[in-house]
Amino acid sequence: MIRLLMWASLVLVVGCDSAPVDLEVGDLVVSADADGFLIETEEDLSCSTLPILVDTEVDGNRITVEVEGIDESRPCTDVPGPARASIPFPVTGSQPFFSLEVVKDGATDRYRYECGFAGCDFGPQGDLTFSRPGPR
Numbered sequence: 838m839i840r841l842l843m844w845a846s847l848v849l850v851v852g853c854d855s856a857p858v859d860l861e862v863g864d865l866v867v868s869a870d871a872d873g874f875l876i877e878t879e880e881d882l883s884c885s886t887l888p889i890l891v892d893t894e895v896d897g898n899r900i901t902v903e904v905e906g907i908d909e910s911r912p913c914t915d916v917p918g919p920a921r922a923s924i925p926f927p928v929t930g931s932q933p934f935f936s937l938e939v940v941k942d943g944a945t946d947r948y949r950y951e952c953g954f955a956g957c958d959f960g961p962q963g964d965l966t967f968s969r970p971g972p973r
Contacts, residue, residue, distance in 0.1 A: 862889065862904055862920075867939060868971030869950045869959040873925040874937050876902065877973050885918025887911055895927050898934055904941040919973060926950075933957075941967050 864879040876889060890905040907920045926935055937948040947962040948970070961970055 862907060862941065865904070865939065865941070865946075865968040866919075866971040866973040867937070867946070867948055867968050868973070869935075869937075869948070869957075871957070873923060874900070874902075874935075874948070874950070875971070876904070876922045876924065876939065876968075877919040877971065878907075878921075879969070879973070880919070881917045882907070882920055883915070883917055884913035885916045886914045887920040889920045889922035891922045891924070893924060898927070898929065899936045899938070900924060900927070901938045901940065904939065936962070939968055 862878060866877045866879050868875045868877075876891070878889070888908050888911060890908050892903040892905060894901045902922070902924055904922075924937070926933060934951045935949070937950070939946045939948070944966045946965045946968045948960065949962050950957065950959045952958075959970065
């Protein structure tokens with residue numbers, strides 16, 4: 838009996854993980870303004886202050902963002918809303934033109950942001966698999 842209780846206690850200790858578990862990111866909404874790109878979850882979460890974890894690479898005017906999950910370790914406001922990631926534009930000396938590649942679960946969605954004399958234009962490039970253009 839003692840051996841069985843010790844084994845059950847060990848299972849409970851090993852089976853309990855106190856580290857935060859990443860929420861599923863789900864579909865995304867991508868938008869742009871004069872400062873950069875904003876990536877948000879399409880669905881509201883129970884906490885609006887959670888950031889989307891991303892790995893960002895910049896090569897000239899091309900920005901690649903790999904979505905890694907949602908950081909649940911941040912303080913929560915208990916106000917529903919989307920998780921977010923802000924991606925600032927790199928500093929360039931010319932009229933802004935940026936391409937954005939968002940990578941999630943091995944799939945890639947592409948966007949383009951370009952400004953000229955008539956204003957700025959933002960939109961998808963090709964077919965989208967897990968995101969849509971915003972604003973949300």
